[in-house]
Amino acid sequence: MSDRNWLNNINCQNCSISQLCLPYTLDNSSLDKLDNIIERKRPYHKGELIFQAGEPLRSLYAVRSGSFKSYTVSNDGDAQITAFHLPGDLIGFDSVHSNNYTSFAEALETSMVCEIPYSSLETLSDQLPLLRRQMMRLMSSEISADKQMLSLLNNKSAEQRLATFLLDFSERFKSRGLSSKEFRLSMTRAEIGNYLGLTVETVSRLLSKLHKEAAIQVDGKFILLRDVDRLQSIAGVQLRACATS
Missing domain, CATH: 2.60.120.10 (Jelly Rolls)
Incomplete structure (x- = not known):
């Protein structure tokens, strides 16, 4: 066609x-x-x-x-x-x-x-x-x-901002019938940093930190949320529970 x-x-x-x-x-x-x-x-x-x-x-x-x-x-x-x-x-x-x-x-x-x-x-x-x-x-x-x-941007630490960002995208993918725990972020680390008011170095460091702590798994632009409760605790808010899909 x-x-x-x-x-x-x-x-x-x-x-x-x-x-x-x-x-x-x-x-x-x-x-x-x-x-x-x-x-x-x-x-x-x-x-x-x-x-x-x-x-x-x-x-x-x-x-x-x-x-x-x-x-x-x-x-x-x-x-x-x-x-x-x-x-x-x-x-x-x-x-x-x-x-x-x-x-x-x-x-x-x-x-x-x-x-x-x-x-x-x-x-x-x-x-x-x-x-x-x-x-x-x-x-x-x-x-x-x-x-x-x-x-x-006004009230959260750098780590809280990134955790909230990941949880927000999790919910957005879930609402589209996609996996809320494993997804691809199409933007660059620099673009995430620009959006969150962080440097690209800070974004990369925090992603590595969360990866080492087993809260997430990072593979390039692919993100796996391994411990949603941990991310919610970091974010300082209780968002809607992520699906298990």
Whole structure:
């Protein structure tokens, strides 16, 4: 099957991660209307940008496969990673208030997205109350995640930040029907450090420490959580229990 035909066969009804995205709670008729405005294009390859800060808001992007990072750039040219996006996440919500993208969105690996033109989405959400409610739910979730990130950077030690980061990704993979204990992190150690406000040396040292303590097992970008209770203790919070998958 050609790439074009394969893309044409993708729709919200047969998407395995639709429960994480805009289609959540929509009936088949509403899903058909949403499908009609969604654009599905070629893959984005590692390092490619979906959009850049300052560009007019055109679309929201639902990650279908792969992963992305969002980051801002200061006047001095320093980049700050603000989020990592996995399948089911929507990218671009932080730009709705200004009608311009406020950050950069870059592929961490070969990835696919569903592009949702924002003007069409606004029109459709006026017709579909459940869709508008889902948009509000996702916006609220993003605000909550931003607050948690600020708390993470302001109140935790370096080791607590890293443990919390690993537990957070564990939960995110679990919600996608994947293993919560063994997963691949597509970002580099430097990108993790940038996100957590740590140096790459600190991230590498702490990963090695947790590995030696048998809390985790590290094999390149693959992580195995061997002692979730230990990680929760380090993080200083009791997150939802990780699955045994």
